[in-house]
Amino acid sequence: MSFSYLVKRIIQMLLTILVAVTVSFVLIRALPGDPAERFYGDPRIPEEVKQEIKAAFGLDKPVLIQYLSFLKQFFKGDLGVSYTYNRRVVGVVLERLPWTLLLTAVPTILGMIASLNLGVYIGCKRNSFVDRLVRYVAFALHSVPTFWFALLLVLLFSFKLGWFPLQGMIDPSARGFSSFVSLLRHAFLPWLVIFVVNVPGFAVYVRNMVISILNEEFIVTARAKGLTERQIRKRHILRNALGPLFSMLTLRIAGMLGGAVLIETIFSWKGMGLLVLEASRNSDYPLLQATIIITIISVIVANFLADVLQAGFDPRVRFE
Secondary structure: OOHHHHHHHHHHHHHHHHHHHHHHHHHHHOOOOOHHHHHOOOOOOOHHHHHHHHHHOOOOOOHHHHHHHHHHHHOOOOOOEOOOOOOEHHHHHHHHHHHHHHHHHHHHHHHHHHHHHHHHHHHHOOOOHHHHHHHHHHHHHHHOOHHHHHHHHHHHHHHHOOOOOOOOOOOOOOOOHHHHHHHHHHHHHHHHHHHHHHHHHHHHHHHHHHHHHHOOHHHHHHHHOOOOHHHHHHHHHHHHHHHHHHHHHHHHHHHHHHHOHHHHHHOOOOOHHHHHHHHHHOOOHHHHHHHHHHHHHHHHHHHHHHHHHHHHHOOOOOOO
8 A cells, every 4th residue: 555545545534524524514504493492492582582592602693604613613623512411512422432332342343253253164164054044144134123123132131031121321329340240231232232133244244255265366376285274264264354354344333333323222322322312302503513523534534444454454455
């Protein structure tokens, strides 16, 4: 990977972020409802007071002026003050972001490890019983809505059996090590949902990649040199499969930051997903804008890292 390509890719990433931020700013302000209405919902409030409230939040200015003011603050790392919390939205988002990362990163990384090993195995054992079984399960899970599967697990393991808590993240009374155990008990079911839903599909993806790798000339050469199947699997197949898999991993984790609304709602997990839902209900422009922008930037940066990782792990990829 050449230095000129890296610089070009960084410039493209920054321009993409700017365009995405602009689009999100426009779309959020196109939403119905007046964000200042929650402060003067009483119809008896005089019109002068309403205008003062709007002016305090900068909502009395034209959209273009609001956008330029927003860009100025954005480049300073300031995304405004939340109407709901009356705090800097960056602080509110940073409080919720680690919980969403915990919710999504752990099962996604474990799922990738399991998918890599399972996918390489069924790829090398093409059309075996295990290969067909994994593909059937992947197809079935792909057809099942994730929220339905999550509700089914809650009904069975929490409501019927009582093995796990119905909702929340940590018991309020838990202290010390017991709080860690409580966190694991609360996180187990959402982790299980994400893990089970993702592993078969990822394994099939790796399987198809392995089958294409097995047809490459360097595999034939390796066998002609007398390498065993285990050595070929470890030295050649795994290395060539790691690049695309890391690319998928980075994009998957970044995508889950913005796609965790359903899981967090079902399990009452106070992360980014519930924050987006709360901000949209309250017409909290700065908070909603901050969550969307941080999610967009995460996806764009993850895409950039995915390209770099693929170039590093896959010797066949060369960027000029």
